[in-house]
Amino acid sequence: MTAHRLLYPEIEPYRTGRLKVSDLHEIYYEECGNPTGKPVVVLHGGPGGGIVPFLRRFHNPRAYRIILFDQRGCGRSTPFGELAENTTWDLVADMEALRKMLGIERWQVLGGSWGSTLGLVYAETYPERVSELVLRSVFLLREAELRWFYQDGAGWLFPDAFEAYQAPIPEAERHDMIAAYHKRLTGKDEAILLACARAWSVWESTCLSLLPNKERIAQAADDRFAYAFARIECHYFVNNGFFREDGQLLKDVWRVKDIPGAIIQGRYDVVTPMASAWALHKAWPKARFELVTEAGHTGTEPGLASVLINVTDAFS
Numbered sequence: 001m002t003a004h005r006l007l008y009p010e011i012e013p014y015r016t017g018r019l020k021v022s023d024l025h026e027i028y029y030e031e032c033g034n035p036t037g038k039p040v041v042v043l044h045g046g047p048g049g050g051i052v053p054f055l056r057r058f059h060n061p062r063a064y065r066i067i068l069f070d071q072r073g074c075g076r077s078t079p080f081g082e083l084a085e086n087t088t089w090d091l092v093a094d095m096e097a098l099r100k101m102l103g104i105e106r107w108q109v110l111g112g113s114w115g116s117t118l119g120l121v122y123a124e125t126y127p128e129r130v131s132e133l134v135l136r137s138v139f140l141l142r143e144a145e146l147r148w149f150y151q152d153g154a155g156w157l158f159p160d161a162f163e164a165y166q167a168p169i170p171e172a173e174r175h176d177m178i179a180a181y182h183k184r185l186t187g188k189d190e191a192i193l194l195a196c197a198r199a200w201s202v203w204e205s206t207c208l209s210l211l212p213n214k215e216r217i218a219q220a221a222d223d224r225f226a227y228a229f230a231r232i233e234c235h236y237f238v239n240n241g242f243f244r245e246d247g248q249l250l251k252d253v254w255r256v257k258d259i260p261g262a263i264i265q266g267r268y269d270v271v272t273p274m275a276s277a278w279a280l281h282k283a284w285p286k287a288r289f290e291l292v293t294e295a296g297h298t299g300t301e302p303g304l305a306s307v308l309i310n311v312t313d314a315f316s
């Protein structure tokens with residue numbers, strides 16, 4: 001077993017704030033580390049997952065000005081769980097508004113899972129604003145990826161947990177689980193909405209890491225977290241990420257070909273299987289590619305965290 005580097009120590013923001021990004025939405029953001037350091041924006045997963053303290057710890061706080069924000073409708077951003085005016089393109093616009101408000105010309109973009117999706121979309125849209133692009137547990141939000149995790153794939157590896165995910169949905173509707181969940185997650189029956197939100201959220205959190213993480217699963221079952229996470233994820237997925245076509249991110253990867261980058265992937269990632277990271281690696285060969293054998297999906301797994309730290313140190 002190789003010696004793994006650990007996350008940087010726990011850290012508190014030196015500044016937090018709120019930015020009104022539309023008549024309806026206001027986002028919460030925070031800054032950690034060195035106010036005059038190299039700027040980096042760290043993107044959380046989901047969508048709808050919200051920032052968590054460990055996301056502050058992938059960068060050397062002496063070298064980096066670490067910026068995080070709760071994407072629309074989740075965490076401390078408001079209105080909580082709001083789906084209106086909440087699309088991939090709204091989040092890209094929010095990143096630009098935040099960058100300008102903070103007086104940043106270019107920044108490193110780091111994201112895992114959905115954060116890798118949003119990071120890649122942002123870099124393909126504004127390549128001139130990205131100093132480096134670091135993507136972990138790659139999620140391209142293609143139809144095949146959604147089918148794998150929410151319809152017929154990951155359930156072969158976790159049949160017990162998949163049964164609990166299917167349970168709130170009548171047999172007659174199980175042929176399209178995302179549509180069936182969306183109907184209930186946007187419905188009027190609060191009890192059904194929360195039961196479905198918990199089932200959706202626990203399904204994903206059960207599959208996150210190579211070794212079971214009971215604490216993570218318990219957090220996923222929390223009504224407040226599950227409400228935003230499940231609603232927002234399902235809203236984005238039922239709209240196929242608001243992309244113009246399936247596979248858009250791969251088709252447009254030429255836009256980032258000259259950006260220094262890294263793709264970091266767990267071999268046993270059940271949520272966003274390695275096929276997407278591999279496809280991105282083949283389409284963007286200049287990016288450093290790091291496969292971590294003894295890891296699944298989540299950034300705090302020792303192998304993944306260690307490689308992420310090595311990459312951000314190298315880019316500092």
Ligand SMILES: CNCC(=O)c1nnc(C(C)(C)C)o1
Nearest residue numbers: 045046047049113114115204
């Ligand atoms: C398809 N969603 C993958 C993703 O971004 C994700 N999955 N779980 C999370 C949390 C870590 C936020 C629970 O994020």
